[in-house]
Amino acid sequence: MPRTGKQADELFASTKKPSGKRADTVEPTTPGASGRGRGRPASVRGETSPATVVLYHAQIVQLDEIANQVRARHRKVIKRADLIRGILSAVLASTIDLAAVTSEDDVRAAVAAQLKAAK
Numbered sequence: 406m407p408r409t410g411k412q413a414d415e416l417f418a419s420t421k422k423p424s425g426k427r428a429d430t431v432e433p434t435t436p437g438a439s440g441r442g443r444g445r446p447a448s449v450r451g452e453t454s455p456a457t458v459v460l461y462h463a464q465i466v467q468l469d470e471i472a473n474q475v476r477a478r479h480r481k482v483i484k485r486a487d488l489i490r491g492i493l494s495a496v497l498a499s500t501i502d503l504a505a506v507t508s509e510d511d512v513r514a515a516v517a518a519q520l521k522a523a524k
Contacts, residue, residue, distance in 0.1 A: 458489075
C-alpha cells in the first residue's frame with residue numbers, strides 16, 4: 406500500500422456524482438450578486454464552438470493595437486476574439502463568393518476588392 410493509505414484507483418476516482426449529462430454540455434449561468442456569471446460573457450450571442458486558429462504575429466499585434474485604441478477612445482475593453490468574430494461575421498454576410506477562392510491570398514484579394522468597391 407502507498408504512503409497515502411489509498412490505492413491508485415481510489416486516488417483517481419471521480420468525486421462527482423454522474424449527472425447523466427454529456428461532459429461537453431455547458432449549462433448557461435445567471436449573474437450572481439456581483440452581476441457577473443461564470444462562463445461566456447453576455448456579448449456572445451448564439452451557440453458557440455471553441456476553435457483554435459493560428460494567426461501571424463503581425464495580425465496579433467494589429468488586433469492588440471486596435472483593442473488599445475478602442476480602450477483609449479471609448480474606455481471600453483474589446484477582446485481579440487470580439488474583433489475576429491466581428492470581422493468574420495461581416496465577411497460571411499457580404500456578397501463575396503468565398504466558394505470561388507482557393508487560397509488565403511485569394512480570400513485577401515476578394516475581401517480587399519469588395520472593400521475598395523464599397524468606397
